[in-house]
Amino acid sequence: MEPRNKTTRVDNAYDRLKEEILSSQLPPGFQAPEPDIADRLGMSRTPVREALIRLEADGLVELIPRRGARILGLSPQDFRDIYELLLVLEPVAAGRLASQPLDTVCVEKLESILDAMEEASATGDLEAWIEADDMFHLTLARMSGNSRLAGYLESLVNQVRRGRLVLLRLMKAPVDGVEVHRELLSAILSRDVDAAREAARNHREEAHTALAAIFENFRLPQI
Amino acid sequence: MEPRNKTTRVDNAYDRLKEEILSSQLPPGFQAPEPDIADRLGMSRTPVREALIRLEADGLVELIPRRGARILGLSPQDFRDIYELLLVLEPVAAGRLASQPLDTVCVEKLESILDAMEEASATGDLEAWIEADDMFHLTLARMSGNSRLAGYLESLVNQVRRGRLVLLRLMKAPVDGVEVHRELLSAILSRDVDAAREAARNHREEAHTALAAIFENFRLPQI
DNA sequence: ACCTCAATGAATGTATGCACAATTTTCCAC
């Protein structure tokens, strides 16, 4: 086991709130003042406040003076803006990875994630599929070695996570896309920088096109 | 004057510390515990703490447990990582701008910034030149309409700001580069998306190459 | 002289209380 990094209440509050937001337990639009949240988490306002500031920096909540913290949703514009960035940032991560020596442990981890994704795809477990998909992309980002890039990608992926789930549920078509991920991984493993970049870009572009169409078709103002 | 948005102590502390960091008044490596900083700013620890958390998220300081807040410097790796991102993100902003209607007020602002840059270039005022340069790029980023993109660009530009000043001082060659900015602006004004993207990318690439060479030549471990 | 361990001190993590500001509610005049 790891050295058990001491967990502070701020971290605790941050993790729990983030988990609840990403899992839609706290839906977008939900709003509560600091004291209420503190009571619910069983701690004082101080650590909750710091956790909320971090969540605001993550783009997950909005702190409205005298109104409390409000869980943010995604407008179509937000969705476009985020994908515009994913579309250029993920190829950078993929390209970097393809041009540097790889950690075998990480590669194994990626492959096991793909296996999990395949299983989720087979059983139709959308939530598990998205979980695996995000994990795959997050691991790639972290492996890239550019910590700022990894941080941005993590934040962006978190912001669209719940939205993707909503849109995928509206889309009746089954999700697979596992082979696209395998292509990306094999391009990286074979050290083909351009192919890796292309694969990363195409993957996000296709996903974006499909999801944006649903967003459009259902005329959703916010998800 | 504006409606004078009420200024809270957190904002005050954040602004003052950020200003002192960017101006090298607080140099990289400088380190102080929360109570000291609070005393210096004439307020209690609470608002200072929140300001420091925001500065940490900005990548300007590091909070070391039991050691206090430490002003971050730039390693050659940081420098490369940041420019790798600027190199892909700024063309996105420029491309977006070239493909959307422009606010004339902003265009005038950009032109006045370029005039200021030209004057700084003539008088050899490096600090004013960098100030104008950053302002130009920041304005472009904000005009792009993608708030997340603008936020990332602002953060990245802030992180390299002091480093650029240091490197430019080491480089004896005079700074001009005003005409490169004018080219970028005219590409945007003539709605040539590809040219705008190219200009933005080339601009940053040349700057990066020149600065990275100095970084390398002087064998600086940190700036 | 060096290593170990305990004690002390300092800095952070957290709680609590107070003051101010903003919003809502209530009450009065018309």
Place this chain on the structure above:
DNA sequence: GTGGAAAATTGTGCATACATTCATTGAGGT
């Protein structure tokens, strides 16, 4: 019944106090 003003309520900004944890230092033993 309606408009408005004043009071009450509520939430945040901030200060302060306390608890906890870590580092440093010094003393004592080997």
